[in-house]
Amino acid sequence: MEPIITIRNLSKSYGDKTVLNNINLEIFPGQIIGYIGPNGAGKSTTVKILTGIIDDYSGEVTVAGKELRANVLEVKRMTGYVPELAELYDLLTPREYLSFIGRLYHLPEDVIAARAQKMLDSFGLGSNMDQRMDSFSKGMRQKVLLTSGLLHNPSIVILDEPLSGLDANAVIMVKELLQVLKQEGKTIFYCSHMMDVVEKVSDRIMLIDKGNIIANGTIAELRANTNDSLEQIFAKLTSTEDLQDRADAIATALQNKDNG
Numbered sequence: 001m002e003p004i005i006t007i008r009n010l011s012k013s014y015g016d017k018t019v020l021n022n023i024n025l026e027i028f029p030g031q032i033i034g035y036i037g038p039n040g041a042g043k044s045t046t047v048k049i050l051t052g053i054i055d056d057y058s059g060e061v062t063v064a065g066k067e068l069r070a071n072v073l074e075v076k077r078m079t080g081y082v083p084e085l086a087e088l089y090d091l092l093t094p095r096e097y098l099s100f101i102g103r104l105y106h107l108p109e110d111v112i113a114a115r116a117q118k119m120l121d122s123f124g125l126g127s128n129m130d131q132r133m134d135s136f137s138k139g140m141r142q143k144v145l146l147t148s149g150l151l152h153n154p155s156i157v158i159l160d161e162p163l164s165g166l167d168a169n170a171v172i173m174v175k176e177l178l179q180v181l182k183q184e185g186k187t188i189f190y191c192s193h194m195m196d197v198v199e200k201v202s203d204r205i206m207l208i209d210k211g212n213i214i215a216n217g218t219i220a221e222l223r224a225n226t227n228d229s230l231e232q233i234f235a236k237l238t239s240t241e242d243l244q245d246r247a248d249a250i251a252t253a254l255q256n257k258d259n260g
């Protein structure tokens with residue numbers, strides 16, 4: 001099978017700071033990829049490149065056989081992106097917002113209206129279609145964002161902390177939804193710090209640290225015959241100091257009267 005996304009020798013710097021250091025990845029269709037790494041590792045930068053937001057990188061990115069920079073509109077059409085902490089136009093209602101997003105993707109009005117209604121009904125927001133989103137809770141906004149990222153039925157879905165703010169039932173529903181999308185052959189690139197969820201949902205886990213891919217495999221491969229959880233694997237691979245010592249140091253800093 002051909003990879004749907006191929007990343008070759010991808011590097012990106014801000015000034016003299018290297019943020020992605022010659023990374024190579026192949027992502028196959030119909031898989032859920034858990035993309036994990038410590039704060040500042042380069043996850044969002046990778047996602048911004050894959051979604052065409054950043055284009056001043058070196059190396060080669062190919063999506064569905066097309067070179068990304070030369071075919072960015074086509075790639076955007078086949079990609080759905082749900083960013084973390086995204087700004088919604090919250091003076092709009094979900095109906096207005098989703099209509100606006102759908103038109104950006106050239107979807108017919110009736111298709112937008114039907115999909116938006118069905119998806120928001122499923123999220124339990126059907127009766128909020130005509131309410132301004134400035135009154136919405138974090139979880140309600142997240143549901144609208146998920147809907148907007150999927151509205152054009154993309155074959156690649158890029159999710160950044162998609163469960164952020166969702167209640168327990170919505171979390172179960174979104175995890176189920178990921179499985180359904182996968183069964184339809186869609187590729188899901190799932191960035192998260194929630195190791196227990198990543199461990200459960202991902203077919204393959206890619207771990208980035210300081211701009212380098214330091215692990216890439218199934219959870220069984222990453223475990224390498226240990227019984228470690230993904231959280232333990234993550235700590236072993238990315239942490240140089242004892243985390244308990246660091247927590248103690250933070251608590252001690254608070255107790256120190258000299259600090260004001």
Ligand SMILES: Nc1ncnc2c1ncn2[C@@H]1O[C@H](COP(=O)(O)OP(=O)(O)OP(=O)(O)O)[C@@H](O)[C@H]1O
Binds near residue numbers: 039041044
């Ligand atoms: N616009 C920018 N200008 C300068 N440096 C940046 C810029 N955006 C990101 N960086 C730097 O690039 C590095 C990687 O950032 P990135 O946002 O990709 O990390 P991340 O893995 O997504 O982290 P987090 O888990 O905290 O979201 C960080 O050191 C960050 O400070």
